[in-house]
Every structure is written in structure tokens, then in C-alpha cells.
Amino acid sequence: MPDDVLGPDAVHLGLDLGTQSARAVAVDGTGRLLAAVSRPLTGHRDGPRHEQDPEQWWSALAAACREALAGIAPGRVRGLAVDGTSGTVLLADRHGTPLTPGLMYDDGRAGAYTERVNRVGERVWHQLGYRTMQTSWALPKLLWLLDRTPVDGARLLHQVDLVTWRLAGRQTASDASHALKTGYHLIDERWPESELAALGVPPGLLPDVVRPGAPLGTVCAAAASVTGIPAGTPIVAGMTDGCAAGIGAGALTPGAWNSVLGTTLVLKGVSPHLVRDPTGTVYCHRGPGGAWLPGGASSSGAGAIAQWFPGADLDALTARAAASGSTAVVYPLVGAGGERFPFRAPDAVPFVLGDPSGDGARFHACLLGVACVERLAFDHLDHIGAPVDGPLTLTGGGARNRYWSQLRADVLGRPVALPEQAEGAVGMAVLAATASGATLEEAAAAMVRVREELRPDPARTARLTHAYLGFVDELTRRGWLDRSVADHARGRAGQ
Incomplete structure (x- = not known):
């Protein structure tokens, strides 16, 4: 490893394609954030349909890169990696020109294909531990696309594959993280x-x-002229956004977990063994070093806040929520496709437990609902044998709300760490540092910085546990949550 790879003169570039924005960050080898630039992405939602224009991914990332690198000497840039949303796919022609829109991670139009995918692939899906594919996974969506698109010479691309093709000037390999679904x-x-x-x-x-x-x-000359990334910059294979955030949070040891709270809630951990889930809600990626990365993506999350409190002053709402003392719970589903994790219930719909009076109490009930889903996720993971007793970090947009992060620590009854830069793009910058010879562990140790650790209040944990168990009871009563998982959650609560 060259002496300066993890020093202040080296710059590593992380690119992130999210649901609402494309982001580029430049991070030096000590973890100092030199630049972070986002450009908005727009999509189209209509019932089960959720799609975006793939050309927008490239133009938005190119613009973000140009601005992020404007004041950085080209000779300092050592490598880049890209992350994207899991299960987002399109078809392109042999030149990389999109033939279809990008079907996003939660697009649900492929329901008619899912049973066949699971019947034909049953043996493999059981070997891999997730047992069945969900409608929103990439393979059912691929079959949906193939029935509607001329396929002569076509290529299946995951979201990041379009970007790496444009960067390199030729089709590149996909990464196993995006290829899982x-x-x-x-x-x-x-x-x-x-x-x-x-x-x-x-x-x-x-x-x-x-x-x-x-x-x-490496970055080709044509891409360099559009993005400002120096020609010849190494490109390393990235990961899905949830895995990228785990690297950015430094969650690399067995039992460590990162919880990403964005539009939806995504948990990603580290295990020395493949974790198999009889319910099919947890699936495992492979990490850069070969470790298994179990996790799941809920259909609940902060997107419910945007739906139910559009245009609200969230700081003011948070202050009123904190003062409300409410223990009412809202089940915070996003969209109309039911729940994917920590249980699978296509017919699940939002509900309210208790009587949250006033906007502050209603807002608190939404925050508490997300925290209850998160605790249930860890109870489910423990139930199926995933190691869950390591350090926990919180990332994503929701982690910027300190009160919400403390509430999550209190509901979980465990300490949580808040990294300085809570985003997947930083994880990709850490991974990009391996292009220069650093190991992932060396790069994370040098580049991941923790801003604050929050410890739970035992008295508040005890009070909120009653609200959590009421939430578990209601999910069980509605037939969405398996009783064995509910019993396990109650047993852990009594320890």
C-alpha cells in the first residue's frame, strides 16, 4: 500500500444513486469530507408502478461530480465506487443506451411472474437462504420487461451498471451485491x-x-470530460445502498449492524455464516472480503413522515413530539404494497394504536412506530440465528434527527453510534480506497469517524417496551406476524 493512500493528500470518490437524489462525495484518506454535492432525481409513481429515467442517473451524477471535484487537484483522486438502490433494473441495447425506464427497487408490477420465479428457482433460492423472491426483486421485473421489450442484443443492467458503463466507456461487470436479487x-x-x-x-x-x-x-476520456473525474481513475465494484451505508458506518465485524433510516428502513449486518430465513424476509449479500451480510428492507420508514406531514417544519414538530409524552404508535407503512421486512404481509396497511391528540403526538407516534419496526427486526434476526449483539450504528436521513435517534436507542435498549457522515456515498469512498492497496478494514479504521454515541435511558426503555409489545400483539392479531416471532420478541423483552 502506498504511504499516502490513507493520508490527507489522497482523495477517494464515493457516488450514490438514491431514490430522490444522486450524490458525490470526495473524502481524503483520513476521513475528512472535502466535498459533498447532490442533484435531485425525479420518478413516476402510479399504484404499483415506480420508475425513473436512467439517463437522469448519469446526468445528475455527472453534474454532482463536476462540482464536488472543482477545487481538487486531479492528481489527488485515487479511485471511485458507486452504490445504488437494490433491485432497480432496466434493459439497454448493446451500446448501453436504455431501452426501458429504470424499474425502481419497490416497483410492484411483476406480481404475475413471482410464483413462476419461485417455483422454477426454488432449489437455488432455498440454498441461498431467502427461500423465495419478492415481487419487487429484480428477476420477476426482468421477466416483466422481457415480455414487453425487443430483446435482440439487449443487456440487463442494474442501476449502477449504467453508470459504470458510461464511466469506463464499455460494459463492465456487475457486482454480486446488486446481482443478488x-x-x-x-x-x-x-x-x-x-x-x-x-x-x-x-x-x-x-x-x-x-x-x-x-x-x-478506469475512467475513460469521454467520461472525464463530462464528470470532471480524471481519466484513468480506477473504478472498483460497488454495492447496494444498504451495504454501502454499512461500510460507511464501519460495521465490518461479526454481530455489527447498521440501520439505515431513509424513505424506508434497511438493516444490514455482518455474520461469519450464511443466515437462512424460513419466512424469506432476510437475505444475505457477500461482503468484499467474503463475509456474509444479512439484512432486510422494510416497507416502513421516514417516507411516511413526508406523506403524512407534507411541508411541515420538522424541527418544530420534533420539539412538540418530545414534549407530548405520548406512547401511541402509528404503523408507518410507505406506499401501498404491504410489508416486506421484518415480516411479509402484502395486505398490511397502516394503523394507529392509542389516541395521539395533536400534531406533536401524531408525529411522535410515527417516530415511535418506526422504532418499533426496528426493534421487531432485531427480534426476528435473533430468532433466525443472526448475530445481533455487536455495535449498532444509525445512518440515513432519519439519523439527522437527534431526538428520533435517542428514541430508537431507548426503544431498542442498546447504545447506538452516529457517524459523522451517515451516508452510503461515504461507504463507497472507503471502498474506493482499496483500489490503491488498502484493505477495507484499514480504510474504514482511518476514514470512518463517529460523531456521537447515544445510550438508552433504562426507565424510558421499560415504559416504551409496553408500547412495543402492544404493537407486536396487534400485528399478531391481524395475522401478519408469525406467533413464533411474537413469542420470541416477548421472551427477549422479559430478559
């Missing part, structure tokens, strides 16, 4: 050819796949 066999590290052929996926449609952190190529 398209059916990639993470144990054998290959596409399951017989199952895909039986589903009608044409040979040559799917990309080559490498592990996260593997070299993909």
Missing part, C-alpha cells in the same frame, strides 16, 4: 443457468459478475 448464486458465484433458461432469460442478456471491491476498469 436477479438470482445470482452467491455461494457458487455464478448465474444459475438452467433455472434462468427455464424462465426464458436469453443467453448473453446478463452481465458478468464480480465481488464488491474488484477492479472494473
Whole structure:
């Protein structure tokens, strides 16, 4: 490893494609944030439909990169990596020009294909631990696209694949993290050819796949002129946004977890073994070093706040929420597709427990509802044998609300750490540092900074546990939560 890779002169670039924005960050080898620039992304939602224009991903990231690198000497930039939303796919022609919109991570139009995907691929999906694919996963959406798009010479691209193709000036390999929901066999590290052929996926449609952190190529001259990234900059294979945030939070040891609270709640942890979930709500990625990364993505999260309190002064609402003393709970589902994790219930809908009077109490009930979903997620993970007793970090937009983070620590009854830069783009900058010879552990130790640790108030934890168990009881009464998981949650609460 060159002496300055983790020093102040080296610059590592992390690129992030989220639901609402494209983001570029420049971070030096000591973890100091030199620049962070976002550009908005717009999409179209209509019932189960959620899509975006893939060309917008490229133009937004290019603009963000140009601004982020404007004051940085080209010779300092050592590498880059890109993360994106999990399960977002499109079809492109042989030149990388999109043939379809990007079907986003929660697009639900492929419901008619899901049963066939799970029947044909049952053996593989059981081997990989998640047992069944969900409608919003990439493989059912691929079949939906294939029935509606000319496929001669077409290529299946995950969201980040379009960007890395443009950066390198040629098609690059996909990373195994994004390929998971398209059916990639993470144990054998290959596409399951017989199952895909039986589903009608044409040979040559799917990309080559490498592990996260593997070299993909270098930035070409054409991309350099558009993005401001120096030509020849190494590109390393990235990860999905939830995995990227875990790296950015320094969650790298077995039992460590990162909880990303954005539009939805995503948990990602580290395990020395593959975690298999009989309910199919937890799935495992492979980390850059080969460790297993169990986790799940809920359909609940901060997106409910935007839906129910549009245009509100959130700081003022938070102050009123903190003063309310309410223990009412709102089940904070986002969208109309039911729940995906920590239980699967396509018919789930929001509900309210208690009588939150006034906007402050209603807002608090939403914050508490997300915290209850989060606690149930850890109870479910413990129930299926995932290690959950390591350090916990909170990232995502929701982690910027300190009161909400403290409330989550109190509901969970465990300390939480808040990194200085709570975002997936920083995780990609850390991963990009490995392009220069640093190990991921060395890069994270040098570049990940913790801003604050919040410890739970035992008295408040005890009071909020009653609200949590009431939430568990209601989910069980409605038939959405398996009784064995509910009993496990009650048993952990009594320890």
C-alpha cells in the first residue's frame, strides 16, 4: 500500500444513486469530507408502478461530480465506487443506451411472474437462504420487461451498471451485491443457468459478475470530460445502498449492524455464516472480503413522515413530539404494497394504536412506530440465528434527527453510534480506497469517524417496551406476524 493512500493528500470518490437524489462525495484518506454535492432525481409513481429515467442517473451524477471535484487537484483522486438502490433494473441495447425506464427497487408490477420465479428457482433460492423472491426483486421485473421489450442484443443492467458503463466507456461487470436479487448464486458465484433458461432469460442478456471491491476498469476520456473525474481513475465494484451505508458506518465485524433510516428502513449486518430465513424476509449479500451480510428492507420508514406531514417544519414538530409524552404508535407503512421486512404481509396497511391528540403526538407516534419496526427486526434476526449483539450504528436521513435517534436507542435498549457522515456515498469512498492497496478494514479504521454515541435511558426503555409489545400483539392479531416471532420478541423483552 502506498504511504499516502490513507493520508490527507489522497482523495477517494464515493457516488450514490438514491431514490430522490444522486450524490458525490470526495473524502481524503483520513476521513475528512472535502466535498459533498447532490442533484435531485425525479420518478413516476402510479399504484404499483415506480420508475425513473436512467439517463437522469448519469446526468445528475455527472453534474454532482463536476462540482464536488472543482477545487481538487486531479492528481489527488485515487479511485471511485458507486452504490445504488437494490433491485432497480432496466434493459439497454448493446451500446448501453436504455431501452426501458429504470424499474425502481419497490416497483410492484411483476406480481404475475413471482410464483413462476419461485417455483422454477426454488432449489437455488432455498440454498441461498431467502427461500423465495419478492415481487419487487429484480428477476420477476426482468421477466416483466422481457415480455414487453425487443430483446435482440439487449443487456440487463442494474442501476449502477449504467453508470459504470458510461464511466469506463464499455460494459463492465456487475457486482454480486446488486446481482443478488436477479438470482445470482452467491455461494457458487455464478448465474444459475438452467433455472434462468427455464424462465426464458436469453443467453448473453446478463452481465458478468464480480465481488464488491474488484477492479472494473478506469475512467475513460469521454467520461472525464463530462464528470470532471480524471481519466484513468480506477473504478472498483460497488454495492447496494444498504451495504454501502454499512461500510460507511464501519460495521465490518461479526454481530455489527447498521440501520439505515431513509424513505424506508434497511438493516444490514455482518455474520461469519450464511443466515437462512424460513419466512424469506432476510437475505444475505457477500461482503468484499467474503463475509456474509444479512439484512432486510422494510416497507416502513421516514417516507411516511413526508406523506403524512407534507411541508411541515420538522424541527418544530420534533420539539412538540418530545414534549407530548405520548406512547401511541402509528404503523408507518410507505406506499401501498404491504410489508416486506421484518415480516411479509402484502395486505398490511397502516394503523394507529392509542389516541395521539395533536400534531406533536401524531408525529411522535410515527417516530415511535418506526422504532418499533426496528426493534421487531432485531427480534426476528435473533430468532433466525443472526448475530445481533455487536455495535449498532444509525445512518440515513432519519439519523439527522437527534431526538428520533435517542428514541430508537431507548426503544431498542442498546447504545447506538452516529457517524459523522451517515451516508452510503461515504461507504463507497472507503471502498474506493482499496483500489490503491488498502484493505477495507484499514480504510474504514482511518476514514470512518463517529460523531456521537447515544445510550438508552433504562426507565424510558421499560415504559416504551409496553408500547412495543402492544404493537407486536396487534400485528399478531391481524395475522401478519408469525406467533413464533411474537413469542420470541416477548421472551427477549422479559430478559
